[in-house]
Amino acid sequence: MTDLLRIGVVGAGHFGRFHALKIAASARATLAGVHDLDGERAARVGAEAGGAPALGLGELLTASDAVVVAAPADAHFDIAERALLAGRHVLVEKPLAATLAQADRLAALARAAGLVLQVGHLLRYSAEHEAIAARITRPLYIEATRIAPFKPRGTDVSVILDLMIHDLDLVLSLVDSEIESVDALGAAVSSQYEDIANARVRFANGCVATITASRISLKTERKMRLFSEEGYCSADFVARKLTMIGREHGIPVPGTDGFLLEEVDWQDHDVLEAEHAAFAAAILDGAAVVVDAAAGRRALAAALAVSASMEASRARARQSGLILTAPVEL
Numbered sequence: 001m002t003d004l005l006r007i008g009v010v011g012a013g014h015f016g017r018f019h020a021l022k023i024a025a026s027a028r029a030t031l032a033g034v035h036d037l038d039g040e041r042a043a044r045v046g047a048e049a050g051g052a053p054a055l056g057l058g059e060l061l062t063a064s065d066a067v068v069v070a071a072p073a074d075a076h077f078d079i080a081e082r083a084l085l086a087g088r089h090v091l092v093e094k095p096l097a098a099t100l101a102q103a104d105r106l107a108a109l110a111r112a113a114g115l116v117l118q119v120g121h122l123l124r125y126s127a128e129h130e131a132i133a134a135r136i137t138r139p140l141y142i143e144a145t146r147i148a149p150f151k152p153r154g155t156d157v158s159v160i161l162d163l164m165i166h167d168l169d170l171v172l173s174l175v176d177s178e179i180e181s182v183d184a185l186g187a188a189v190s191s192q193y194e195d196i197a198n199a200r201v202r203f204a205n206g207c208v209a210t211i212t213a214s215r216i217s218l219k220t221e222r223k224m225r226l227f228s229e230e231g232y233c234s235a236d237f238v239a240r241k242l243t244m245i246g247r248e249h250g251i252p253v254p255g256t257d258g259f260l261l262e263e264v265d266w267q268d269h270d271v272l273e274a275e276h277a278a279f280a281a282a283i284l285d286g287a288a289v290v291v292d293a294a295a296g297r298r299a300l301a302a303a304l305a306v307s308a309s310m311e312a313s314r315a316r317a318r319q320s321g322l323i324l325t326a327p328v329e330l
Contacts, residue, residue, distance in 0.1 A: 005029040006278055008060040010079050011070035012036035012045040013173045019068045024049040028280040032064040033120075036071075040302075061086045066116070069093060073157045077102040084109040084117070091279045093120040094169070095161050095303065096296035098241050102176065103300055107293035116285060119273075119296030120287050121169040125274035127266040128235045129170060131242050132226065135249075138169060141227040142171055142209040147217035150190055158193035159186070160303050164213035168306070169291075169299040177205035179302060184309040189216050199306045231259075241265040 007029050009020045016036070023031045033055040036042035042054035055063065061082070066089035069079045077097040083090050084106065096119045097103040110117035123129055144167035179201055186197035196214045203209075222237035231246025242264045244250065250262030281287040 003028075003284065004211050005283060006032040006063065006065045007119075008035065008055070008064035008067045009030040009045075009070060009193040010035045010057065010060065010067055010083075011072070011075075011093075012038065012042040013070065013072075016068075016070035017045045017048070019070050019276075020045050020049040020052065022276050023068070024052065026276060028284065029276070035060045057082070058151070061088055065090055065294060066090065066120065073161060074098060080117075081107050081109065084113065084115055086116070087113060089118075089283050090273075090280075091116075091118045091120060092296075094165055094296065095157075095300050096293065097300065100297065100301055100304070103293065103297040108299065116279070116289055117293045118279050118282065119299075120275065121166065121291045121295065121299060122271050122275055123166050123170055123237070124173065124291050124295075125271045125278065126237065127269045128237055128240065128242055129173070130223070131264055132233060132235055133174060135244050136174060136226050136228045136230055136233050136330060138229045139174055139207050139226050140229070141207065142174070143225045144171065144209065145212045145221055145223050147212070147214040147222075148220045149218060150195075150216045158188075158307065159195050159197050159213045159215050160199075160306050162180070162213075163215060164197055164199065164211055164306065165290045165299055165303045167213070167224070168302045169295065171201070171209045171211065172298050172302060173295070175203050175205070175207050175209070176208060177203040179305060180204045181270065182302075182305045182309045183313075184306045186310045190227065194307075194310065197306065197310065199309070201302070201306075238290045239265070240267070270294075295318050 007023045009016050011101050012034050020034055023029050031049050031052040033053045034042040034046040035055050036055050039054050046052035046054050067083045069076055069092040073081055076092050079091045119323055146163045146167055181202045184199040186194040187193040195216045198212045201209045224235045226233040234243045244262040245259055250260035253259040253261050278290045282289045
């Protein structure tokens with residue numbers, strides 16, 4: 001393998017297009033080609049990204065050192081498995097797989113072959129997450145909200161695997177403890193899968209996280225609030241601002257007993273570019289994989305636990321004749 005990494009993209013949809021453009025613009029990689037079941041769409045994306053060819057999957061694997069799997073979620077496992085068996089490094093969009101057994105299979109293949117397997121939990125590369133992790137190390141309670149207007153894209157899975165899994169992964173990255181219990185509610189409104197969901201996750205160390213997700217709202221909101229021994233932290237991922245009230249950094253808050261207010265905002269931070277830089281560094285430099293298979297599996301396990309709790313809630317509701325809806329602001 002040369003110093004310039006040859007990366008192919010599988011899936012020429014919304015995210016696949018962005019991945020292709022980032023690879024084409026990278027100083028450490030070149031776009032080897034694009035594969036999609038719709039060959040014309042693959043050709044359009046390849047042309048937009050500098051003239052990369054539309055290739056069959058086998059051809060793409062032959063031409064690449066690594067692949068980005070941005071196909072629909074139900075195809076993630078099959079494509080990632082084939083790529084790993086072909087000796088290719090893999091960046092797979094979330095969720096890592098459909099089942100924990102599939103996730104374990106991919107992790108085992110990558111480990112045995114010494115290949116990089118990175119999972120596309122994009123917000124791990126955000127400046128906001130970095131700032132939160134630097135300030136909050138002992139969270140007691142976390143409240144996360146991720147709501148957005150309806151779009152047909154992503155409805156091949158539930159809102160849990162489409163949107164909520166982002167916040168589940170962020171929470172898991174901040175809480176150093178196993179999940180003890182999950183209590184969840186949700187409903188399918190505009191698709192065959194859940195479009196709104198609310199989960200209360202309790203950890204063995206006592207921390208509790210309440211996570212709300214909706215893809216049928218009238219506005220876009222992505223926020224996280226954290227209560228901890230260090231203080232109170234509020235992050236707005238849309239406005240790209242963080243507010244922290246504690247005792248270590250910031251300006252004095254009038255009328256309080258030594259509390260300090262710190263406000264941080266970010267204007268220029270490309271998380272997808274950061275994700276690709278981390279992928280290249282893991283392959284070319286041997287850097288640690290930021291979001292590895294273990295992290296992807298943990299997020300998947302949490303999402304499946306939310307789904308199982310939601311189904312149990314629905315079963316109890318059916319028995320009692322109730323209709324469940326999640327407490328989500330539309």
